[in-house]
Amino acid sequence: MTHSREDDAVEALLQRQFEGAVADDGFCDRVMKRLPARPRHRAWPLWSGIAVGVAACASTLSSNPGLQLGWRGWIGGDMSPSALAVLAALAGMSLLAMCWSLAEADGG
C-alpha cells in the first residue's frame, strides 16, 4: 500500500495533537514514597522440596530389582541392558534439566 500525501497529512495532524512526554513535577517522588518493600523470594522451600523428592524417589526405587542390577552392572563396568537403561535414564533426566535451564535463561 503506497503512503500518500493524505497519509502524511493525517499523521502530521495526529503528531501535532500529541503533547509528548509529561514533565515530572514531583510524580517520581510520589511514586517512590508509595513503593512497598519488595517481597523476598526465599530459596529454602524449593531446595527442601527437591531434597524430599530425591529422598522419596531413592526410597521407592532402591528396592527395584532391575535398578539394583543395572546399578551393580554399571559400577562393575558390565554394560548389561539394565546398566544401559539406568545410564539412559540418567542421561535423559540431565538433558531435560539442561533444556529447562536454557529455556529459563532465554526467557529471563
Added chain:
Amino acid sequence: MADSAAEARVDRALVTRVLLDDDRRAFEQLVRRHQGMVRAQLRRLLRGDETAADDIAQEVFLLAWRKLDQFRGEASFRTWLYRIAWTCFLQAQRRNPAPADDADEVEPPTAPAQPVDLQLDFELALRRLSDGEQAVLLHCVQLGLSHEEAAFVLAMPLGTVKTHATRGKAKLKSWLSAWRAGAAQEDPA
C-alpha cells in the same frame, strides 16, 4: 534504531539491579525514564483528565515494581509499561464507565458545515472513530510503536491492529478532504 537498542540495554541493566540487589534507586531511574510517556499515553486515553491519568500512572509503576520479575525482555521495558497502563485503563473504565458521546461511534466523522479550526475539528473527528481505531492510532502514530508492539500492548491480534490502523486513517483522510473542501468554499481566496 541504535538509540532504542541502547535504551533497551540501559533499562535491562536497571531491571537487573532492582531484581538482584533490591536497588530502589535503580527503579527510581526507570520511573524517571518512562513516566513522561506513560502519563502522556494515559492522558490521551482519558481525554485530558490529568488527575485520573496520574492516579492510574502511579498504579502502573507500583504494579511494575511488584511484578518486575515477570518482565522477560521479549518487548522493551517501555512497551511492557504501556501494556500495564492499557490494562489499568481498561479496568478503570469498567469501574467508572465514561459517559457515551452524543454521536454514534460507528458513524464516520464528518466535516463541520463551518470549519473553525483544523486541530480542534480533528480532535472531534478522532473521537468519532471506534475505540479500537483510536487506541491503535494513539499507540502506532503518536507513541511510535510498531504494529507488533501495539498488538502486544493492546492484546489484539496483529491483523486487527493493522485493520484498525488502515480504517482509522482512511476515515480521517476522507474527513480531511471534506474539511479542506469546506474550507475552500468558505474562503475561496
